[in-house]
Amino acid sequence: MKRILALALMFALCFSYTAFAAPSGKDPVIKIGVIAPLTGNVAVYGIAAKNGTELYTKILNSAGGINGTKIELVIYDDKGDPTEALNAYNKLVTADQVAAIIGPVTSSPTFGVAEAAATDNIPGITGTATHPDVTKYGKHFFRVCFLDPFQGSTMAKFAFEKLNAKKAAVVYNVSDAYSTGLYNAFAETAKEIGLEVVGAESYTTDDVDFNAQLTRIAALAPDVLFIPDYYNKAYLISSQARKAGIKSTFLGVDGTDGVLAIEGADYSVFDGFYFPNHYFMDDPSKLVQDFRKGYSADYGEDPNSFAALGYDAAVILYDAIAKAMASGVEIGANAKSYQAIIDNMTATDLEGVTGHIIFKDNNPIKDVTIIKIQDGKYNFETKYK
Numbered sequence: 001m002k003r004i005l006a007l008a009l010m011f012a013l014c015f016s017y018t019a020f021a022a023p024s025g026k027d028p029v030i031k032i033g034v035i036a037p038l039t040g041n042v043a044v045y046g047i048a049a050k051n052g053t054e055l056y057t058k059i060l061n062s063a064g065g066i067n068g069t070k071i072e073l074v075i076y077d078d079k080g081d082p083t084e085a086l087n088a089y090n091k092l093v094t095a096d097q098v099a100a101i102i103g104p105v106t107s108s109p110t111f112g113v114a115e116a117a118a119t120d121n122i123p124g125i126t127g128t129a130t131h132p133d134v135t136k137y138g139k140h141f142f143r144v145c146f147l148d149p150f151q152g153s154t155m156a157k158f159a160f161e162k163l164n165a166k167k168a169a170v171v172y173n174v175s176d177a178y179s180t181g182l183y184n185a186f187a188e189t190a191k192e193i194g195l196e197v198v199g200a201e202s203y204t205t206d207d208v209d210f211n212a213q214l215t216r217i218a219a220l221a222p223d224v225l226f227i228p229d230y231y232n233k234a235y236l237i238s239s240q241a242r243k244a245g246i247k248s249t250f251l252g253v254d255g256t257d258g259v260l261a262i263e264g265a266d267y268s269v270f271d272g273f274y275f276p277n278h279y280f281m282d283d284p285s286k287l288v289q290d291f292r293k294g295y296s297a298d299y300g301e302d303p304n305s306f307a308a309l310g311y312d313a314a315v316i317l318y319d320a321i322a323k324a325m326a327s328g329v330e331i332g333a334n335a336k337s338y339q340a341i342i343d344n345m346t347a348t349d350l351e352g353v354t355g356h357i358i359f360k361d362n363n364p365i366k367d368v369t370i371i372k373i374q375d376g377k378y379n380f381e382t383k384y385k
Contacts (some may be wrong), residue, residue: 033092052310085109127309152185182228183360243322320344
């Protein structure tokens, strides 16, 4: 596999990128399912994650595939909806006969897929679903990203230790497991370290007017305002918070990534906004810069963290498949193949775009990168373990 990875890197550097086309004809292929939101409110995440997976797949196929067998991606749009994600899973398993699955992307759609895959013992890996329950259905399902409790706790520590905050407030989505879990982790750690949470205001997914909540928070004058939600809500809340006179430093989560891609947005509302992320595209690492160069050439834009995590999900899965094949296992839609891939993913120990990756209980042990938004740009601030 090391030789394959080296060849893949050589092709990435020496050849221009073209859109990936699935292998055709009667040549044997390894089918891999991909489930991601390609339309809907969180499509910016799904498209990026899918693109990252496609990019590494194309690089590997250009280098000959895995032991001479190419990868064919079978991609379904879950629209960010749990029912759509489960329907996609069922098609991939029954009709498409995939060997493994990459995705879904957001946490709620991933729950049902991970649970169903546990019954079938089908190997799966999500690059980006951060809720802790995602990997609790069985030993078959992995993730590349850090967990919500870790990043929520990290932001409380960062506010207290690095920003010298004494008082914090939170605005969170009470109807979303991702947002609620992050709030709970932040609040729990804040209590432990002496950061006072003076106000916690909630809303639901369909809300777009947060003035009532923000008016109450403004009266409390917190040092920091924690906004644990995706980029679109982060923009609405940040904009309305500034209009409400809130001078607090804003804190976000990994879902904040993407705010600078909102067309027509007033980026000034994000000045001084800190959020945790899985990697930083200006990292001078050759691995990161080669990935960035290839992604930008293919898709005409810089890769966000979801793209990097989608890329690393493919790296991890294909490495496991290569090792399973080397042991004599025939890869496909069969129980022996499923288990061999799972066993080899469990033993993962490799360097990815988002850092060095090993697994403990199917979750990665890795750093958190803190990003600061200033003057319409993402800037590296620090790292936390």
